[in-house]
């Protein structure tokens with residue numbers, strides 16, 4: 158390719174010329190592949206030929222019309238892998254074709270035609286690949302025909318008549334050596350128009366479904382989200398790193414600093430997003446109240462006129478256009494609907510997904526309202542007990558900031574649509590003085606074991622994991638064992654579970670608020686490490702011949718509330734952390750919203766005069782008479 162594109166005299170601007178070039182390269186390109194392909198006919202049929210299309214842009218001297226030597230890199234237009242069989246078919250059937258038509262007809266593998274990237278990508282030369290020189294010709298006269306041909310190749314559904322004589326003219330123009338080589342059309346209105354994108358071609362981000370939205374809210378609540386902006390903004394390199402010059406400090410310090418800032422800014426943006434949504438939801442409340450007021454003041458106006466009146470008032474105050482406000486309003490209405498159904502907590506902890514959810518409104522409607530309505534108080538229990546500061550945000554819109562649910566997250570028993578109950582109230586019928594002590598880790602019963610913990614195999618700060626062999630440490634930056642990072646050696650966040658009122662007469666149970674993938678840890682079975690307890694519900698274990706029991710009763714953690722099922726979705730397993738044996742509850746695959754259950758084992762049910770209420774068809778302990786009935 159040695160001849161240059163000629164820009165017609167009177168080209169209005171260089172921008173237009175650049176557009177003209179791009180347009181030719183992307184749309185008007187026709188290629189006579191025959192001379193080059195003819196040399197490849199003898200290529201063995203099992204060899205793929207790679208055709209690389211490069212264009213060269215030269216400058217033409219205005220007076221002499223001679224071409225100046227080009228030092229610019231080639232523009233890589235694309236490449237085609239083509240088989241010799243296709244080459245022969247091509248030569249037989251198509252004398253000239255657009256790149257697209259050629260590719261389609263040969264069913265070739267076409268690489269992207271990225272003309273915006275004009276640097277030459279050096280191609281690795283493969284002995285199997287042949288890179289022939291290709292003559293590129295641009296024909297102004299044949300645009301009309303070219304368009305028609307493109308239509309045929311691009312959209313076979315479209316009925317386009319290509320007149321034979323026009324095709325002949327077109328071929329003649331392309332093959333004639335003296336034909337104007339590489340002419341660029343400069344009349345922009347005659348450029349082939351870009352194909353309008355069909356609806357299905359438009360790339361849209363997939364909106365969130367109801368389930369994903371609701372589980373997103375739960376995830377945020379159980380995450381370490383911080384909702385006090387004032388405590389976050391006060392960050393400087395000095396008070397985070399203790400040095401004044403970031404340039405002089407080591408990379409690790411700078412990295413630590415930027416990580417801290419990054420974390421704080423993320424928290425800050427979460428907080429301001431939460432503020433934004435509650436203010437905007439409240440805006441809709443106030444807007445609707447104002448519409449009602451105008452309705453009374455001016456009863457002769459239609460509903461639309463009344464709304465427009467309120468909208469215009471707002472536009473004046475906000476200094477936004479009506480269109481701008483109406484667009485925002487449709488999303489803000491979504492926030493209000495979520496708030497009305499799920500409460501303010503739902504809105505505050507919705508996270509970034511809420512915008513798209515309200516924009517596309519897929520999953521909106523009664524299903525969402527009912528679902529959120531049922532979980533509203535459970536969400537509030539979690540929000541109040543895990544993030545007691547969250548209600549402070551509501552002061553900006555004049556809402557009550559007092560916490561409704563105080564104490565430990567598992568001091569409350571939730572239920573679908575019901576009012577949360579205090580945990581102790583659910584046991585008073587058996588024990589009027591019931592009080593539950595929440596433990597982070599097990600306690601050693603000194604009467605049974607003194608200071609000799611039966612779970613110990615060694616007493617070290619670090620240890621190598623029995624399962625993965627990696628170093629274990631409570632220091633997150635040193636720990637390498639990733640067996641159960643939710644519980645050991647990782648950053649801890651509250652586990653996404655709640656104590657809930659079972660509908661099947663088992664008193665309380667444990668419900669998953671997020672998904673627990675198979676193998677994930679739910680929690681350590683934490684309680685009093687004791688021995689020789691009889692007639693009580695205990696976990697029996699044995700470490701190197703030392704038999705010990707873990708008793709929960711009135712102390713422990715949430716694993717205390719896990720009920721039995723004959724088809725359980727979790728199981729107990731032993732795990733050694735820093736030389737100490739632990740019993741942990743791991744998931745067999747648990748969906749958000751399902752009850753977490755475990756198999757208590759035959760041993761447990763053997764001596765009990767109780768009936769299993771797991772409700773599974775495979776239940777092993779359903780009393781015979783019940784079964785008959």
Ligand SMILES: C[S@@+](CC[C@H](N)C(=O)[O-])C[C@H]1O[C@@H](n2cnc3c(N)ncnc32)[C@H](O)[C@@H]1O
Pocket residue numbers: 663664665666694717718719720721722767768769770771
């Ligand atoms: C560790 S507690 C589980 C939490 C208990 N439901 C509660 O409200 O405290 C074990 C007790 O729960 C009850 N339970 C657990 N699973 C059961 C089942 N499948 N059928 C009947 N009762 C069950 C039994 O009373 C059992 O003794």
